[in-house]
Amino acid sequence: MGLNRKVGFLEGLKYQGGGPMLAWILHRITALGIILFVGLHVVASFFMQQLGSDFATTINIIYESWIFQIIVAFCVIFHALNGLRIVICDLWPQSLMYQRELLWAQWFIFAAIYGLTVILVIYINVTVG
Amino acid sequence: MRARTVQPGLTFEYIMWIFTRISGLAMILLALIGMVGAFYLGARTQVDLPTLLRWTFFPNPNHVVNSEIPDLTLGWATAFWQIMQILIIFFAATHAYNGLRVIIEDYTGRSFWRPLVRGFIFLLWLFSLVLAIYVILAS
Numbered sequence: 001m002g003l004n005r006k007v008g009f010l011e012g013l014k015y016q017g018g019g020p021m022l023a024w025i026l027h028r029i030t031a032l033g034i035i036l037f038v039g040l041h042v043v044a045s046f047f048m049q050q051l052g053s054d055f056a057t058t059i060n061i062i063y064e065s066w067i068f069q070i071i072v073a074f075c076v077i078f079h080a081l082n083g084l085r086i087v088i089c090d091l092w093p094q095s096l097m098y099q100r101e102l103l104w105a106q107w108f109i110f111a112a113i114y115g116l117t118v119i120l121v122i123y124i125n126v127t128v129g
Numbered sequence: 130m131r132a133r134t135v136q137p138g139l140t141f142e143y144i145m146w147i148f149t150r151i152s153g154l155a156m157i158l159l160a161l162i163g164m165v166g167a168f169y170l171g172a173r174t175q176v177d178l179p180t181l182l183r184w185t186f187f188p189n190p191n192h193v194v195n196s197e198i199p200d201l202t203l204g205w206a207t208a209f210w211q212i213m214q215i216l217i218i219f220f221a222a223t224h225a226y227n228g229l230r231v232i233i234e235d236y237t238g239r240s241f242w243r244p245l246v247r248g249f250i251f252l253l254w255l256f257s258l259v260l261a262i263y264v265i266l267a268s
Contacts, residue, residue, distance in 0.1 A: 084153070
């Protein structure tokens with residue numbers, strides 16, 4: 001891995017990576033999303049319990065809203081499924097032959113789990129609540 | 130962004146690479162156990178997504194106190210769930226801080242910032258872990 005290349009942002013956007021690149025970049029974005037969410041959650045809980053601050057309540061109201069729940073569920077479910085595919089590809093390298101098929105299978109499983117989650121969240125929060 | 134160069138052999142990068150895979154699998158397993166436990170211990174009737182996420186990823190009595198759970202003391206304040214929490218917090222914190230380090234180093238490369246960022250992330254990791262385990266054991 002002696003490639004010492006320097007690629008700018010605009011050049012990087014032109015790179016035609018297709019599905020695997022989309023999965024890679026989404027894995028990275030969802031990771032940062034989860035870190036941001038869990039970090040905010042821990043900090044807010046601390047300030048809520050120890051100081052009872054209004055700012056913590058504001059953060060809690062934001063991330064308990066159903067729109068934010070849909071975003072968090074996307075991050076968690078995508079990161080888990082994509083991570084599982086990466087583990088399978090890394091620990092059984094023969095499966096790299098079927099990388100694209102695995103990616104498609106992953107998107108189908110993701111659509112099923114995430115679709116059900118979104119439908120339930122909208123149903124519970126919009127129609128019932 | 131530059132390609133990372135990794136030495137062959139049992140290096141720090143290799144250990145963290147394999148740890149990321151193992152902890153990812155472990156977290157999926159622990160989350161499934163937490164979810165099954167949540168359904169078994171009474172989330173069947175009024176489960177909404179925040180409740181399920183709280184139960185799935187951090188089944189601590191302090192954590193689930195805001196959600197509508199029927200019997201807090203019956204099923205959750207046990208040694209089994211304390212061990213589960215410590216395991217998931219160890220895997221999650223290490224996985225997350227290491228991932229953050231990898232992402233930062235992908236975009237900064239080798240500079241004099243690297244040891245400073247590494248040290249800062251290590252201290253943050255240690256602090257979070259000690260605090261989380263204290264919270265788990267004290268609750």
